[in-house]
Amino acid sequence: MSQLSTKSHTEAIMGLAGAKSGDRGSPNPCEACAVRGLSVCSALEPEDLPRLDRIVSHIQVSPGQLVFLEGDPADHLFVLTDGCIKLYKMLIDGRRQITGFLFPSDFLGLAMRERYAFSAEAVAVSALCRFPKRQLEQLLVEIPALERRLLGVASNELAAAQDQMLLLGRKTAQEKLGSFLHSLLRRTAPRSKAQDRIHLPMSRADIADYLGLTVETVSRCFTRLRKDGVVDFTTPQDVLIRDLGMLSDLSGVSDEY
């Protein structure tokens, strides 16, 4: 694990260095942001946007690159504007638990503590807005609506975390896969053209580590779902939902999820 850490950490620093930090010259990027209106930033009045612009910088990461490592000083907060990021924790022997996947407009680094409680690594080529924590905290004081908004984001994350605990502790492998596809559909379909298609940017190993399973079990359950006519795969990364009802049943949704 240590060789992974150090190596990846270096990559991350290179990644950060390669970013167009500060974005001096581009006038007010936040106003034109793709996720403006969806993300935390929507809590701001248009006239407050320049204050965000002043402290934001933009970074790019490619698959496998780290945004930060568990235990790093938590100096920055992020908003994902494009791509996909995975968050994970590890045990000393290398067992890994992915605690979440982030998609555009998602907030990163909410854990407002001394150090990051998990690592963040790019799944796909991704773009993030980066805010220095100190300066953003100053903004929070001046703009209560922003703080309110963060509290709302935290609430949602907490609720999602509890759903995930239920999944990890009490659902079968089939149900886990069903729930996973179902929640992915709800999160990403609204912003895609086809309402019944899901793109899976992450590997089977990532899915396994998210659901507390192994690669083999994930694969077997997927083929089972396919043979049962619930889903179909155009490629291993592209899922077609053929029977949403069965998928919902499987995921154990009632009101939640």
Next chain:
Amino acid sequence: MSQLSTKSHTEAIMGLAGAKSGDRGSPNPCEACAVRGLSVCSALEPEDLPRLDRIVSHIQVSPGQLVFLEGDPADHLFVLTDGCIKLYKMLIDGRRQITGFLFPSDFLGLAMRERYAFSAEAVAVSALCRFPKRQLEQLLVEIPALERRLLGVASNELAAAQDQMLLLGRKTAQEKLGSFLHSLLRRTAPRSKAQDRIHLPMSRADIADYLGLTVETVSRCFTRLRKDGVVDFTTPQDVLIRDLGMLSDLSGVSDEY
């Protein structure tokens, strides 16, 4: 499950009715509160305390009684002042996942959403301060320090939830039990006389539902830990930690936990 819900819900209402709601007559209970200084309330200046007093009411619940049910309108927030509360979610077929145990000074109802995302039920005789959400939100606007504090609480809960995901998804039964005892020790020992003793107010079934196991496995792992000299039981509810080192190793602690 439905009969449980309705029955328990009635109990909860009775419990709430039985509480000394409003506490008219007692002048400023918050000032004398047992958990004042530990809990969210510590974010308040002494001169602001009466404003809390004005909106707080106090309720008592006995073991098995509900504080609220998943899906209920989230009209109140709580601070636990005494006892122990369990939070849980259920699947339609009755499988249950306990998402957390609360101890005195813990905050309850952080998920600031329309409806509660989980149920809260007393494990031991418990006392709570109850705040109407609307009125507390008004206070949040007027006292930014309070909102800041809530965000901090949310961060901590989020971090704890991620630790729990790692536990549920990737740890063995032994490690789960070890982690459980270890974190309980860290949470409750500071406030108890004996630094190496843990009282378990919850049943084996509750522990099982918290760790994603069965009662039998919990019991077997406990006896294993006892035979290995890691812990000892004076009663099934009272644990003596005999080898903290082994316990730490087992729980997979590095910095975290």
Next chain:
DNA sequence: GCATGCCATTGATGTACATCAAGGCGGGCG
């Protein structure tokens, strides 16, 4: 074009934990 290596899939086997079942113990109540 072919070699290389990663990723997904599938099969054979193993095992950690669940399930089923049977006492033992202690507390509450008649």
Next chain:
DNA sequence: CGCCCGCCTTGATGTACATCAATGGCATGC
């Protein structure tokens, strides 16, 4: 006091998923 009833423990058996192992597809690079 003694019966009853939950709760905990322990044993026997079952199973869902992990592990081990082999193969094929696809992209990358020489």
